[in-house]
Amino acid sequence: MAYAIPFVRELEFEYGAVDRLSPLIRRVICRNPGAFTFMGTGTYIIGNGKVAVVDAGPPYQEHVDAILKATEGETITHQLITHTHMDHSPAARLLKEATGAETWGYGPPDGGPEGEKVEEGHDFDFVPDHAIRDGDVIEGDGWTMECVHTPGHTSNHICFGLREEKALFTGDHIMGWSTTIVSPPDGNMAAYFNSLEKLLRREDDEIYYPTHGAPIKDVHDYVRAYRAHRQLRETQIVDVLKDGPKTIPEMVAIMYADVDKKLHRPAGRSVLAHLVHMTGDGRVKAEGGTATSDAVYSV
Numbered sequence: 001m002a003y004a005i006p007f008v009r010e011l012e013f014e015y016g017a018v019d020r021l022s023p024l025i026r027r028v029i030c031r032n033p034g035a036f037t038f039m040g041t042g043t044y045i046i047g048n049g050k051v052a053v054v055d056a057g058p059p060y061q062e063h064v065d066a067i068l069k070a071t072e073g074e075t076i077t078h079q080l081i082t083h084t085h086m087d088h089s090p091a092a093r094l095l096k097e098a099t100g101a102e103t104w105g106y107g108p109p110d111g112g113p114e115g116e117k118v119e120e121g122h123d124f125d126f127v128p129d130h131a132i133r134d135g136d137v138i139e140g141d142g143w144t145m146e147c148v149h150t151p152g153h154t155s156n157h158i159c160f161g162l163r164e165e166k167a168l169f170t171g172d173h174i175m176g177w178s179t180t181i182v183s184p185p186d187g188n189m190a191a192y193f194n195s196l197e198k199l200l201r202r203e204d205d206e207i208y209y210p211t212h213g214a215p216i217k218d219v220h221d222y223v224r225a226y227r228a229h230r231q232l233r234e235t236q237i238v239d240v241l242k243d244g245p246k247t248i249p250e251m252v253a254i255m256y257a258d259v260d261k262k263l264h265r266p267a268g269r270s271v272l273a274h275l276v277h278m279t280g281d282g283r284v285k286a287e288g289g290t291a292t293s294d295a296v297y298s299v
Helices: 061-070 091-099 189-200 219-241 248-255 261-280
Strands: 018-022 025-029 042-046 050-054 075-080 102-105 137-139 144-149 158-162 167-171 207-210
Touching: 018 061, 025 061, 042 061, 042 207, 061 091, 075 091, 091 102, 144 189, 189 219, 189 261, 207 219, 219 248, 219 261, 248 261
Parallel strands: 050 075, 075 102, 167 207
Antiparallel strands: 018 025, 025 042, 042 050, 137 144, 144 158, 158 167
């Protein structure tokens, strides 16, 4: 069954200002808008008095100062990092220098299935003070976070479940304004599908807070729509290849004909991720037997 993704692209905010979203959650948005960050990185402040910060953001002093202003008179005791892309983790160092707050995160990306060097864009300098894994629980003053490992967008992606409010901080795994980029070798489409299924099994979650964009309600329907979108892309790939063998650029030109050509390169990375998945289970064949950016594909 196909689902249209009910994107939420309206977002009222002011850069540098703090918005109260719930009794335990506040948000400050960084001034780093872009094609992959929407309006910017949304840094969340959890709790009151002794607080945690989720995704400190890029290394912009202006943003760090806004976080410090938003927590004036309070103590930042924890920094939680969903993954190590450059718009999520680098400011944690600046915030630690200012406050002493230690970091919790998965650690460096695992890389591809055979240890290939991961793509640019990662904060390779980030080493968490506390390495976390799936199912770990982090407790603070009046709040409790469950760590949910959700590889796919990156191998080191962690969502954080705030038990007191049945809320899940989804980083880039689920976003309200757009679908998520999955780019090999560290991005893995099979893992991404599995991580979507993991969220569907979490029956208590009532609201998602992505790092980019507005909160998401009706969360399980939203995840099903995300999954259906990915399944549709794989159906499109098979349909395109029925006309004969093709390269990734040839497939992208057909599948993304109505999309700005500036976005065709990242679209190609997403198509490659699907092709790695589909050659792995035998639905598609790659020239030479290996799914690469330069291969020719057929069914």
